[in-house]
Amino acid sequence: MKIFRRFPMLGFILIVYDIIVLVKNELILGNSLFKIKMMSGAAWTLTVGDLIVAAGLFCLFIEIYKSTRTSEAEIFSHIFSTLVFVIYIIEFIVLKGAGTSVFFLLTLMSLFNVVAGFTITIKTARRDFALDRDSNIVSPTGS
Numbered sequence: 320m321k322i323f324r325r326f327p328m329l330g331f332i333l334i335v336y337d338i339i340v341l342v343k344n345e346l347i348l349g350n351s352l353f354k355i356k357m358m359s360g361a362a363w364t365l366t367v368g369d370l371i372v373a374a375g376l377f378c379l380f381i382e383i384y385k386s387t388r389t390s391e392a393e394i395f396s397h398i399f400s401t402l403v404f405v406i407y408i409i410e411f412i413v414l415k416g417a418g419t420s421v422f423f424l425l426t427l428m429s430l431f432n433v434v435a436g437f438t439i440t441i442k443t444a445r446r447d448f449a450l451d452r453d454s455n456i457v458s459p460t461g462s
Contacts, residue, residue, distance in 0.1 A: 325392050327400040328378035329429050333407060336371060336425065341416040348421055368421040379428045386436040387443055397436050404429040 339347060348368035355363045385396060407426040410417040 325395050325399060327396060327403050327429075327432065328381050329375060329407075329425070329432055330399065330403040332371065332375045332378055332425060333403060333410075333429075335374075336417075336422065337410075339367065339371070340419075340422075341414065348419060368419070371421055372424050375425050375428045379432055382432045383435050383439065386439040388440075393440060397433070397440065400429070400433050400436055404433045 348366065348371070350367045352365045352367060352370060354365075357363055382396075382400065385393065404426075407422075407429045411422055411426050416422075
């Protein structure tokens with residue numbers, strides 16, 4: 320279970336996207352999973368691409384929650400998140416099947432994960448340690 324703490328969840332979404340789209344066919348993103356008739360009379364259709372984006376948003380939430388910790392495992396998670404973001408960028412630019420709006424949104428989520436992860440961890444670390452005027456560590460808060 321430690322791999323889930325260190326490896327970014329959006330990396331798993333990248334693997335799933337690569338398996339579904341690059342191995343199968345990029346046209347699969349538009350396949351309808353189900354259709355619901357709304358009270359307004361409109362028909363809402365959930366596609367494979369929509370489901371992948373929704374899973375990515377859920378994983379982004381988990382990643383932001385994980386970034387509130389300041390453990391050594393979280394530092395490695397940030398490093399891996401940055402590597403996953405670089406892979407997203409490379410695939411978006413180079414691979415034909417990754418040149419979709421779904422993949423672009425996943426790439427943006429990965430960027431937000433990196434930026435928010437570092438920002439939240441720094442803020443949390445500042446809160447955990449009280450600093451005096453000379454920037455010497457006085458004591459951890461809460462002790």
